[in-house]
Amino acid sequence: MKRNITTTINGEARELAVETFHSLLDALRNAAGLTGTKKGCDVGDCGACTVILDGAPVCACLVLAAETDGCNVTTIEGLQSAPGSLHPLQESFMMLGGAQCGFCTPGILMMAKALLDENPNPTDDEIRFGIAGNICRCTGYTKIIDAIRDAAVQLRQEAKGGGKS
Amino acid sequence: MSERQKFNVIGKSVKRSDMLEKVTGAARYAGDLTLPGMLHGKLKRCEIAHANIKRIDTSKALALAGVKAVLTHKDVPHVLHYGSPHPRSASVTKDQYILDTKVRYWGEAVAAVAATTEDIADEAIRLIEVEYEALPAAITLDDAMAAGAPVIHDNGLEGNRVVPDMLFKRGDVEKGFAEADIIIEGNYAVGRPQPAYMEPNVCVAQWDGSDKLTLWTSTQSAFMVRGTLAEVLGLPLGKVRVLCDHMGGGFGAKQDLFQHEFLCALLSRQTRRPVRMEYSRKECFLGGRSRHPGTIWLKQGFKRDGTITARAAKVVFDSGAYGSHAPGVTAVGASALTSLFRCENVHLEGKCVYTNTPIAGAFRGYGVVQTYYALDIQIDEAAEKLGMDPAELKLKTAVREGDIAPSGHAIVGHGLEDCIREGMKAVGWKERPVGCGSAAYRTVSPADGAVRADALPHPTSKKVRGWGIGCEMHGSSAYPGIKEQGNALVNLNEDGSATLLTGAAGLGTGAHTALCQIVAEELGLEFEAVSVVHGDTDIVPWDIGAFASHTTYMVGTAAKMAAAEIKQKLLARAADQLEVSAGDLEVEGGFIGVRGVPGRGISVRDCVAPKLGIPAAHLFGSGTYMPTKSYSFGAHFVEVEVDTGTGQIDVLQVVPVHEIGKVIHPIAAAGQIEGGIQQGIGHTLTENHEIDPKTGRSLNANFVDYKMPLSMDMPDIKTIILETAPDPGGPWGAKGVGEDPIIAIGPAIANAIYDATGVRFRHYPITPEQVLEGLARRRHV
Numbered sequence A: 001m002k003r004n005i006t007t008t009i010n011g012e013a014r015e016l017a018v019e020t021f022h023s024l025l026d027a028l029r030n031a032a033g034l035t036g037t038k039k040g041c042d043v044g045d046c047g048a049c050t051v052i053l054d055g056a057p058v059c060a061c062l063v064l065a066a067e068t069d070g071c072n073v074t075t076i077e078g079l080q081s082a083p084g085s086l087h088p089l090q091e092s093f094m095m096l097g098g099a100q101c102g103f104c105t106p107g108i109l110m111m112a113k114a115l116l117d118e119n120p121n122p123t124d125d126e127i128r129f130g131i132a133g134n135i136c137r138c139t140g141y142t143k144i145i146d147a148i149r150d151a152a153v154q155l156r157q158e159a160k161g162g163g164k165s
Numbered sequence B: 001m002s003e004r005q006k007f008n009v010i011g012k013s014v015k016r017s018d019m020l021e022k023v024t025g026a027a028r029y030a031g032d033l034t035l036p037g038m039l040h041g042k043l044k045r046c047e048i049a050h051a052n053i054k055r056i057d058t059s060k061a062l063a064l065a066g067v068k069a070v071l072t073h074k075d076v077p078h079v080l081h082y083g084s085p086h087p088r089s090a091s092v093t094k095d096q097y098i099l100d101t102k103v104r105y106w107g108e109a110v111a112a113v114a115a116t117t118e119d120i121a122d123e124a125i126r127l128i129e130v131e132y133e134a135l136p137a138a139i140t141l142d143d144a145m146a147a148g149a150p151v152i153h154d155n156g157l158e159g160n161r162v163v164p165d166m167l168f169k170r171g172d173v174e175k176g177f178a179e180a181d182i183i184i185e186g187n188y189a190v191g192r193p194q195p196a197y198m199e200p201n202v203c204v205a206q207w208d209g210s211d212k213l214t215l216w217t218s219t220q221s222a223f224m225v226r227g228t229l230a231e232v233l234g235l236p237l238g239k240v241r242v243l244c245d246h247m248g249g250g251f252g253a254k255q256d257l258f259q260h261e262f263l264c265a266l267l268s269r270q271t272r273r274p275v276r277m278e279y280s281r282k283e284c285f286l287g288g289r290s291r292h293p294g295t296i297w298l299k300q301g302f303k304r305d306g307t308i309t310a311r312a313a314k315v316v317f318d319s320g321a322y323g324s325h326a327p328g329v330t331a332v333g334a335s336a337l338t339s340l341f342r343c344e345n346v347h348l349e350g351k352c353v354y355t356n357t358p359i360a361g362a363f364r365g366y367g368v369v370q371t372y373y374a375l376d377i378q379i380d381e382a383a384e385k386l387g388m389d390p391a392e393l394k395l396k397t398a399v400r401e402g403d404i405a406p407s408g409h410a411i412v413g414h415g416l417e418d419c420i421r422e423g424m425k426a427v428g429w430k431e432r433p434v435g436c437g438s439a440a441y442r443t444v445s446p447a448d449g450a451v452r453a454d455a456l457p458h459p460t461s462k463k464v465r466g467w468g469i470g471c472e473m474h475g476s477s478a479y480p481g482i483k484e485q486g487n488a489l490v491n492l493n494e495d496g497s498a499t500l501l502t503g504a505a506g507l508g509t510g511a512h513t514a515l516c517q518i519v520a521e522e523l524g525l526e527f528e529a530v531s532v533v534h535g536d537t538d539i540v541p542w543d544i545g546a547f548a549s550h551t552t553y554m555v556g557t558a559a560k561m562a563a564a565e566i567k568q569k570l571l572a573r574a575a576d577q578l579e580v581s582a583g584d585l586e587v588e589g590g591f592i593g594v595r596g597v598p599g600r601g602i603s604v605r606d607c608v609a610p611k612l613g614i615p616a617a618h619l620f621g622s623g624t625y626m627p628t629k630s631y632s633f634g635a636h637f638v639e640v641e642v643d644t645g646t647g648q649i650d651v652l653q654v655v656p657v658h659e660i661g662k663v664i665h666p667i668a669a670a671g672q673i674e675g676g677i678q679q680g681i682g683h684t685l686t687e688n689h690e691i692d693p694k695t696g697r698s699l700n701a702n703f704v705d706y707k708m709p710l711s712m713d714m715p716d717i718k719t720i721i722l723e724t725a726p727d728p729g730g731p732w733g734a735k736g737v738g739e740d741p742i743i744a745i746g747p748a749i750a751n752a753i754y755d756a757t758g759v760r761f762r763h764y765p766i767t768p769e770q771v772l773e774g775l776a777r778r779r780h781v
């Protein structure tokens, strides 16, 4: 049975018809056409599907789409504030080798954003803990941690009004 | 490199060409594709390890609303194929059907369904009834090699051999052992790690009005997929197009052709609609490819001064239910034992055997992970017996310039010695903590508190630390096993930019970026002026696939040749325009200048752009690079901490030193090393696809029970890259780096555990339970 829901995705109210038993992940990828969010396991084990739901990071494969009626969802497609202006996390991941195959990257970027929103000045251990549920099989995490640390510095400078020039 | 060459583009960590798409979620993977009217396919998998199919009833599935097609072995071409569609020289086991009347491992597909939704396809799969006639199964190597074992493939060979046994020999081992002062002999055992790429296998198939098949699939070898699909489906090559833009990892395994790729194509042909099929994570374990488990018996003789006088080995690999890469992996793994640590007298036997278990295939490190695990650990054992430092013994016996490599080529440079020396310096090897791994510690039980004092955060702590070193070397390109070639086409556009066309897959390693850097460097362009087209068998030049550390080395050289051809045409054109001789021109940063006359010249763009009455010049170049081989080297230095109360092993730090010739993109190269270490820590300590030895059923086909090292488990890695032994065959001396880093980490960890605890392990994975058992055994001796 399909249900009509209205979910705000990346700032835009989207009316979606979803099966009651379908996950938010499937709704995003299929009904909403946002394929940036990835499916690595579909059972909450890998973090590839991480999105931000009403301010908190979740595995989209573990959330029923129907439950997000009226909610706010941010996906990787909504991480940039505007086309052409990347989030500092995206810049750092690009420059510091935070992504290789890129399949884990959307989930890790969203998890990292949630982490930095909550803790703008994390230690390396806090970064490791923050992304503990995200499997990356390519990088050994070294450069992911470098990139998150670097983005945190940039964000703190921006917050201080320093901006990015 | 002797003469210091100045580089503008290579050697710099430019922004990778695939990154913007990947950080914005715009990158397209095969599974992201939706086509109008697309159906969803699913496979029915058996739940028995060895059986004949007596009956398949698909009537209930076909009757379900929304089901558009069901295929069983009766409906598909009955053509044998190579599971790993390499050229004939490497793939010798034509032993797979798309669907057979028999199943040979728990989880093999027996039928396929296409339906309007995934949910309906799932339901249809449940409605298919299969009746099996169970056959006795051979789950373990011992089962399969026993007299009277069930025959898995009727290939005329005894003991379920995939191919006849192999032998690699040199010198006289009998004489070598007779000359030895000490002899060490041991059995080493290796587990069944999975590549566990994050992107599950997925493809979308579509046939157009001219009966041409297009398959979007996550593959490392699009041209191999094209060739095999064409052969098995009886199509000319021109009627098959394979596309793969980005892929979410493969690590070797996605060189094979999987059942869903054939079946998706056939379901689409039958329904005349596009069909998408994606493996679940569980299916990636069951229907994917693992590393080859197996055993290695190894015996070596040593002189008192450490000289190795003889080496004999018997390598036995478990191929699983089909041959796939077993012959290649066995040959590469066994023959690798001719080298690494010098020995004139070798006698190495290789055997690969079918069992009723999921298929083993290609996986980063290709047989060498296993055999060098045994070899390196045994050298460590010898060092102790000889009273030598293990790093010193490895340095003393390391292969060097002019030695004959497993490929038959002479080794270039002293890469392995350089890595060992550099690492010893970097970690302060000789000054490492006293007591750590010392004989004194080992003769006292940990219960007596005889652990090294400075390792203890607290006097009652039961944690002990140790250091280990592991060594490796690995070839770039699969030559001579496969007579490879690297191809590239480059176009110079009328705005002075260049487009590289390559068949090398977008595996995620950054290889495309490296290729663009090579073109930019050779052509004298800025990196940003070069773009890449890849992943379409109708457009790009043929490539064997992204594996065997082949892309930068082979395709890189081809790309350099293609760029050089254009450069020649470009300079000739500029010479005309400038009325100078082409030999006086040089190009750098997009500007063609007259040597010695600053400012005189013309931009590349102006040289080729259209002018009034003159159309644009279209310059193109092609490069084909034929087989050659080089070796990269590495030594890993590892510190571990072992909790003697729980058996928990913690890798504290890794200092990997790799010699890879000229580095094209330092961050990408380091990324390969760090990722390889992650997978290597995994197979050494926690990763093992467990198969029930009675039923053949998978016991841990998910990411909770199959435990990989994640962010909290990963140690600090201080990567050191050396460029001391550039290879004349690679672009500016560049060599491969993809496979190397997963090889040395395993023995380094095992040796460090020994150093910390005095317990010697000759297998992987090494579990906490085994550490506790080992410690208990030590206390009782």
Ligand code: FES
Pocket: A038, A039, A040, A041, A042, A043, A044, A045, A046, A047, A048, A049, A050, A059, A060, A061, A062
């Ligand atoms: S796909 Fe959601 S956690 Fe893996």
Ligand code: FES
Pocket: A098, A099, A100, A101, A102, A103, A104, A105, A135, A136, A137, A138, A139, B198, B248, B249, B508
């Ligand atoms: S970049 Fe490939 S899984 Fe993380």
